[in-house]
Amino acid sequence: MGGDLGPRSVVPACIRFLQRFPQATLKLFGPQTQLQDLLREFHSSPVIERLEVVPCEQVVTQQCNPVQALRRKRESSMARALQxxxxxEADAMVTAGNTGALLALGRSILGTVEGVRRPALGKSLPAETGSCFLLDLGANIDCSAEDLLQFARMGIEAQRVHTGKRQLKVALLNIGAEPHKGTEEVRRAAELFKAQPDxxxxxxxEGHDIFTGVVDVVVCDGLMGNVAMKSAEGVIRLMGQKAFTIERKSSFKRFFGQLAIKLLRKWRTQVEPARYNGASFLGVKGNVIKSHGGASSEAFYRAMITAKECAEADLASRLSKALAVSHG
Amino acid sequence: MGGDLGPRSVVPACIRFLQRFPQATLKLFGPQTQLQDLLREFHSSPVIERLEVVPCEQVVTQQCNPVQALRRKRESSMARALQxxxxxEADAMVTAGNTGALLALGRSILGTVEGVRRPALGKSLPAETGSCFLLDLGANIDCSAEDLLQFARMGIEAQRVHTGKRQLKVALLNIGAEPHKGTEEVRRAAELFKAQPDxxxxxxxEGHDIFTGVVDVVVCDGLMGNVAMKSAEGVIRLMGQKAFTIERKSSFKRFFGQLAIKLLRKWRTQVEPARYNGASFLGVKGNVIKSHGGASSEAFYRAMITAKECAEADLASRLSKALAVSHG
Known part of the structure; x- marks a missing residue:
């Protein structure tokens, strides 16, 4: 029920997902009449048999803060899906809804993996060579060096699932590469990271290195990670916008412009958020994927693929093992 | 002498600047033989008469930290230019060198404008409609609500110089638009900002809003600003890179691809850092412009244009007046 488009992006994504993966089954949580209306046009499709609507009249709005979510939204579609x-009853859960509510309800309903101090949001982003897993994306504002170390271990496991690579390089996001740069805490984290044999x-x-592929995992607090990801998204949107504006202005290049725009769109899909949609809520006992709030049906489908990857690899259990090993 | 290319980007930019602006004169600080060598090919150009080489054998390297710069680099090309x-003897100074050293030497040599608590680095970035001035970009790590308010006032004056607009909307960068989001300090800043009649x-x-043009000035601490700007730069570079890779792969679209790439490059110039090069060091008594370290000659020329704008508008004095008014 969340995100800008709500079930209008979720329902077509579900149909496509079921068509693509004949072994999959889905549960769709939300107000029954609204969902049934949207499902009507797919009535004759055989895949519909693998989709169960679970009626929930209560929904979490974008305005709802985490405390309100915990107190008053225990019967919401978001809470019921987490339950x-x-x-x-489900291997993974995907939502495009209120992030703060999801983090609060997720921790409360699923509980945290043993040894995890603070769950984090992380996501694989496109890079010149391969991809880079960035975390935390906004779940934690003030982070200690020890928190950042746990984020690193969780990020490594998640990126292993996404890339299949075993040996992954980890970096700390900072405002410069030199060792004297940044906050005291990030410099303390650097010392702590250096001391870990694993x-x-x-x-x-720095921010631009996220997109070069020089490392596989970039760790930072939720403020920096959120700003890094959203600024990158903003500038991608801007490029599409500017291209469109110039195209309309130029009469001389209209013909080649059309072709160029087609190619540009194709290129954009390589880096745009839709292709890399789906942040993992790492450190809770279960696979929870947060889709971008502005996700189209295509983007929501991508988030479902991410969820499937995490569920198949049993990421939540892998995190638990990885953290247990590092503790003792 | 700073930046990846050093005088190889600076010298051609200077020649172009002098050609474009017949009233301008320039002083070039650096090792004499090196600069003279690079200037030799422009020997016959009449503009060379308006360029004075000021010999400085000492240079600030990228490894030099702010304390070392203050102690040992008082005779460097950077320090001499600030002097x-x-x-x-100069209306503005432009460098692509070590940012930390520049901030330390700039404060020490020029002094801060009366009433300024902490000088800040800020820059006009491209937006869907117009541009957006973002600060601080990395000069200050921990910022109080009062620091952020001063950044806002400095950013407004700078953006007035860049756009000519009088009425400017100001926002605080955060990890969400809702009032309960973010650190205690940013929420305190929001209350403080609301209480200012001017x-x-x-x-x-959020990060993506920097690039939509919804506001004219975005204020944040130096960590967030640095990460926002550098992530945006990284993703622009990535898009160029991906475009190039796909182009080489596709044989079918090679012909149209070439044309499209030309157009894409043109579009990129609308948003790429080179076009928006030149961050202002606001709050010191003088116009100091920091060029991107990776600046090409074209980009360094842009930073010089920014310096010219700031000098002509006497931005440093305007800041002083704006802050005096707000204090009394």
Whole structure:
């Protein structure tokens, strides 16, 4: 029920997902009449048999803050979907809804993996060579060096699932590569990272390094990660916009412009958020994927693919093992 | 002498600047033989008469930290150029060198404008409609609500110089638009901003809003600003890279691809850092412009244009007046 488009992006994504994966089954949580209306046009499709509508009249709005979510939204579609994961009735949960509410309800309903201090949001982003997993994306504002170390371990496991690579380089996001740069806490984190035999620590990197592929995992607090990801999204949107504006202005290049725009769109899909949609809520006991709030049906489908990857690899259990090993 | 290319980007930019602006004169600070060598090919150009080489054998390297710069680099090309501004022998100074050293030497040599608590780095960035001035870009790590308010006032004056607009909307960068989001300090800043009759405060914005043009000035601490700007730069570079890779792969679209790439390059210039090069060091007594370290000659020329704009508008004095009014 969340995100800018709500079920209008979710329902077509579900149909496509079921068509693509004949073994998959889905549960759709939300107001029954609204969902049934949207499902009507797919009535004759055989895949519909693998989709169960679970009626929930209560929804979490974008205005709802985490405290309100915990107090008053226990019967919401978001809470009910998380309960299905907690009960083992679902292998993963995907939502485009209110992030703050999801983090609060997720922790409360699923509980955290043993040893995890603070769950984090992380996501694989496109890079010149391969991809780069960035976390935290906004779940934690003030982070200690120890928090950042846990984020690194969780990020490594998640990126292993996404890329299949075993050996991953880890860096800390900072405002410069030199060791004297940044806050005291990030410099303390650098010392801590260096001391871990199981972590291939690269050093400090800056914002642009997220997109070069120089490292596989970039760790930072939720403020920096959120700003990095959203600024990158903003500038991609801007490029599409500017291209469109110039195209309309230029009469001389109209013909080649059309072709160029087609190619540009294709290129954009390589880096645009839709292709890399789906942030993982790492450190809770279950696979929870947060789709971008502005997700189209195509983008929501991508988030479902991410969820499938995490569920198949049993990421939540892998995190639990990885953190247990590092503790003792 | 700073930046990846050093005088190889600076010297051609200077020649172009002098050709474009017949009233301008330039002083070039650096090792004499090196600069003379590079200037030789422009020997016959009449503009060379308006360019004075000021010999400085000492240079600030990228490894030099701010404390070392203050102690040992008082005779460097960077310090000498700042001294020329302090002595009124130059209206503005441009460098692509070590940012930390520049901030330390700039404060020490020029002094801060009366009433300024902490100088800041800020820059006009491209937006869907117009541009957006973002600060601080990395000069200050921990910022109080009062620091952020001063950044806002400085950013407004700078953006007035860049756009000519009088009425400017100001926002605080945060991880969400809702009032409960972010650190205690940013929420305190929001209350402070609301209480200022001279500031048209918009509210919190997220990273992507920097590039939409919804506001004219975005204020944040140096960590967030640095990460926002550098992530945006990284993703622009990535898009160029991906475009190039796909182009080489596709044989079918090679012909149209070439044309399309030309157009894409043109579009990129609309948003790429080179076009928006030149961050202002606001709050010191003089116009100091920091060029991107990776600046090409074209980009360095842009930073010089920014310096010219700031000098002509006497931005440093305007800041002083704006802050004096707000204090009394």
């Amino acid at each position: 299905a994961v907690a009960a083992g 972590i291939d620590y690269f050093g400090f990197v | 020329a501004v302090a002595a009124g 500031i048209d405060y918009f509210g919190f914005v």
